[in-house]
Amino acid sequence: MPSSLALAILSVIQPAFAEDNVLPTITLTAANSQSDGDVPTTTQSLKSEQPLFKTAKSVSVVTKEQIEKKQAMNLTDAIQGVAGVISAPLGRRGADDFIIRGQLSSDAIYVDGLRQAQASDSPSNITGLERIEVVKGPDSMDFGQTAPGGIVNLVTKRPVQGDFNQLDLRYGSHNLRQIGVDTNHTIEGSDKAAWRLNANYSDQDDATDHVYFKNFYISPSYNFDLGDQTDLSVIASYNHKEYVRQQGLPVYGSILPNNNGQVSRHLFIGEPSVDPYLSDSMRIGYNLKHIFDDGWTFKQNFAVQNSRLDGQAVFINKSTANSSTITRQGRDQHYDDVNFSIDNNIAKTVELGNMQHHLMLGLDGMHDTRDIWNYNCTITALNIYAPRYANQDWCATKALRSDSVETTLKTMGVYFKDQVDVTDRLNINLGLRHDWASVDAKSNYNDNESSKSSQAFSGSIAGLYTYNDWVSPYVSYSTSFLPVTDVDVDGNVFDPEKAKQYEVGLKFQALDQRLQASLAWFDLTRFNVVSSDANGDKYQTGEENTQGIETELAVRILPNWVVSANYSYLPTARIVDNEISGYEGKRLNNVSEQMFNLNTRYQFNQGALQGWFIGAGVRSESKKSSYKYDYTLPGYALFDAEMGYDAGTWQASVNAKNIFDKEYYAGGLSNNVVTVGDERQVNFNLRYKF
Template structure:
């Protein structure tokens, strides 16, 4: 028998679904109309994040920390990657593992690199491929547990990317960019709307890019194209379809030894362009195919139905050579690093299906307004993963010799399956003109299956969990709205303990207290939030059975985030953020020495500011200039003998726009400051991005 809370949730969901269809029964076929879901992307200051929140509620009246980076802000940042797009967002540490070709970021102290969604749907886990940014209108960052909306996610937060969809006006936009490190890039964006409406409109956009890296032999090549179409089926139905193809080729960069960079090496400083892998054994190629649709139907009874579906196929073939982590140096002369048995040939073939169904209705009950959402979502993913390991010789970092022979030492081939289904219910209750209560609950059923084709073994694990969310927001006036919220999350964990007991899901919980701020004309949006986040059931070393794990660990992060986005005086636009995280540590562990250790790569303070000023008032044409800064205080990594130094880098831009063309010069890290993004372990640190100068010519017809 189901526990009472699950039985009640299931009864309510299916009861509301039955009512919706019963109320709309007629003898004639319904009229259908189509429109893609769109967040507000036309203004510099976002007031909604519909795709990520699964709600049309204003951000000002949402009791949760959400950051939105829209198209103009992405242009300001000159962001080429997701890590660059969310760099400087409050609560986010991005690119901490350097320029290795993947999307690496931490939200509220928890690694969230796998928590990337597209249009509200998970794009698959561990795809080894950085998400293409050029096809996106917005990047939305939700901080804190998001399991109620999205199921199994890390408690720190997640990123949702909103794709470019057909618009109501016809246009052609293109750009050509040339920049540092031989960057060559071209983009195009074509939209055709025969009826001056989003219905019946078609759009196609794409990018071609090629860039080298300051590290020897490292490069990045990208090819991307995405068509989309909105059907015109009538007033009550919206249907939008979209497809995309991405090809990516790159060399994976690992970092540099600590001795010779952060710490003195008796043999001198290491050349910053040193590549510690092998150019003959280090290329990654990947192809990502994605297609899906968004369907909406408005019932006459007042219910709205929304179905979102996507299928994604990812193929990756990559080679990489890594330094050893345990015996890093061959000897105490500190000239040669050990790479034995640490060369890999990785092949991944992932296929995932994801779907989300929602029923929504607004109604009044006993003079109280309710905004009810009932949802059922599911994901199925299959991953065929090969990881062949090879032996390769050591590398003298002062006189590197590449092209060494490799010998196969181990073959690993696994087939992994993940299936989950989630049932959720959310009610946004307007208690009066000022007080909003939000209650949400969700139950998930998850199943994992792992097959080792080499050892001919198989393991299966099933988990289920109930997560919830409750918040209260009080609108003092149109300017200030304080709130308090509590949310939980869960994430399945594979593996067993020494007694062959399957691990329980990790759990997360968070208390958040905050204040939302805005100007009366909504051209200024700001927030400040204090949070206390706990990650529980963390796997740690078994103190009795060597080589096994037990789930007795806990991590805690606690801090304050504040940010503002503003369009001031018609000519000045700015974004600013500040994060203070005094506590980010292990609070429970079977090893007493680990308790109190700070979580890797989390600075106590981070900050950012970005501005753009246009000389022509009330116009997006003419000259403009911009400037900004980004920085972090020092941070640590377990075992690293020294802290990673703090840094501040400055960015600037200048440009000129006419009705049909424009030009822009942008400089990131203007003074070419050498800094370190983070560390992989006690022996390897990762490099920050050097100065990047880009000149872009834009066309708009």
């Protein structure tokens, strides 16, 4: 980011921190580097950039450097290890599946603060990301209609000042081959104009027979030079993915005994002749910012995205303890989503009554149309010990399912925020929002139509006290509002979901920003939950409650030694009320009570080993149980390691995940299906900068 823009940003926000000796340094660093390295200090997801130490809510940041060190291949890899997040509980099915604070939040994916679709049908690509931010708890104040557990905000890479080129090559287990390019160039004679291009191609088989993943991604972006007071960035992206779904294993013969013995963990329950899933996602948008002479700052964020997913999958219908065969159901699926999103706000810092008020007034909206065509296909049973596949078009005859529907979601919200610096140390954050939403559903099965309009107030209030330069305690209360696009057995659209959360926490930092840590307790309640019975019919009126503690730490102990760790404890994750008999009081699906993660990297900076680095990590989850299935998934601990050499212009490394090849289960789907965890993965990585 050019120095003139950094000074402009600083001139807007500095009055709020004029008497603080630490925080202006944080802001200046973020403005010039775009990234916080291994120890993130800021968040960019709450309508404006803020220091984490001064943010009265739980926000976890995964920086570009951390993504690279994890050797993450997808979004679930990248957010694995974030406190309060259970990543990929549904296995390697090719989708972005994750749970935040006990609530399934897979559809709550935002790009640069804008929701990308009603549902995450098409998987995300992380190649073009500067950082990933997980904002926890209900937060309609900042994001409009949101999931109660929290959201994942993908912050894209943008052009910066300076020319560079980077080439990444990777080869690894299961025949992994990957190449990536990141090139950035400034326009001669301009302090702001620049362009950037990110591209990536990967091809990998899976431990499961006949399963594979191929991906191509390209993203160009451009910064315009419109003067010192105006910034405009335009970014486009195209992501194509081809893959075969890994649909898990039968319960009997895996987690539960089968009279015929254990099944192979490499068993493919589908058909080799299956049509692979083809996912195409195209997106273009812009960020506009203008600073007026009187101190007001206007921002507009807009994007349009089209996503399409087509493919076939085979699901297990029934698994029994004394049978060598499973009954199956074939499915042919087609999803198409077109999304328009916009957010406008204007902000200014003013003095009122010896207090500084950081005021913001905004208006946002979204128009999203999602068209679903689902077909059932007749398919034969499969011997899971000696599989014989059809090797033919098993879905030539198919029947349209009743859940084939086109839904249009239209939303508009107006919001007002006031961050009040009551004293040099006490900050009060107030927010109020009103949303209007309409859902129109038309059945592709029988042409029935249904619609529902709704509106709601939501908001938040939080207080943070900077006790000293090391500790900031805070307390917050927030609510959310989420229109539901599902329909009941009669084709009627459900009522919107709502949620509320109480949170109390502490933020920690070191004076030189080499340490950032947090501790939070929360109580989250979700209302109007939609549930499915054994026949797949959906009902509403449910209520769920989760309570727990999360703590995170990132510290640079020495200039060449970094450690990060987190721990989550979720003793309460239960169904309070449900229309379906027998669900009440039981624990939510795939929610571990405890999770722990620890990672460290040490780089030698002198002597014969100068340039070499080593690293290690451990990630663990306790056992999982659920109201939906009659078995318990055992807990596990996985160990990772890395070693490499950094010569400055080039770097080579070897990374190993699950180095002891621990067999574990990622989650349960039903009383018939369990998903398997990842086997050992060893990658050789080469990076060249020029």
